[in-house]
Amino acid sequence: AQSVTQLDSQVPVFEEAPVELRCNYSSSVSVYLFWYVQYPNQGLQLLLKYLSGSTLVESINGFEAEFNKSQTSFHLRKPSVHISDTAEYFCAVINNYGQNFVFGPGTRLSVLP
Amino acid sequence: KAGVTQTPRYLIKTRGQQVTLSCSPISGHRSVSWYQQTPGQGLQFLFEYFSETQRNKGNFPGRFSGRQFSNSRSEMNVSTLELGDSALYLCASSQNSGVGNEQFFGPGTRLTVL
DSSP states (O other): OOOEOOSSSEEEEETEEEEEOOOOOOSSSSSSEEEEOOOTTTEEEEEEEOOOSSSEEEEEEEEEOOETTTTTTTEEEEEOOOGGOEEEEEEEEEEESSSOOEOOOOOEEEEEO | OOOOEEEOOOEETTTTTTEEEEEOOOOOEEEEEEEETTTTTTEEEEEEEEEEEEEOOOOOOOOOEEEEEESEEEEEOOSOOOOOGOOOEEEEEEESSSSTOOOEEEEEEEEEOO
């Protein structure tokens, strides 16, 4: 079975500052990795995913994440955040059989003016 | 294209009752997954349906069940409700089953059990 750890439950950061949201996972088999974002009072939206190929994946709104197999991590980064990035961010993994979709506990990003 | 819709958006029930939640996927999507979101347990996968068949199932008791109709709409049923079933229930649809298919989430149904 897989598990996902997001060590930071809350991350406050000032506007235009860089941010990193940490995600670590454990699994006995190969996994695929995802980041989802949940804006206040809305459902989840896929931010980016790693299935194969380049270990650095990017989203259309400036976020990027790098899959590091040796460190079993998939940290999410953005060089300069906006107020509109305030939301809860979830890291998720699924095994390569397409089973056991597991979410992390989430990190609440608060961007301050 | 209309997004994933879930009805009702809010629901209040009492212990011991049963409840049925509905999810209409994006047109053309054949896979529907259900998730439970609570402050204590976070987001947990309930089950996935594809072409009217349950494909995957999470670790929930048998009180939680679901089904999918030929038009891909899905329902989730919870019988003998417990206080701990209070949660936001999210539905997600994708074109096909499998990890490469992006899931699109609905706004959720907030269930409160008194």
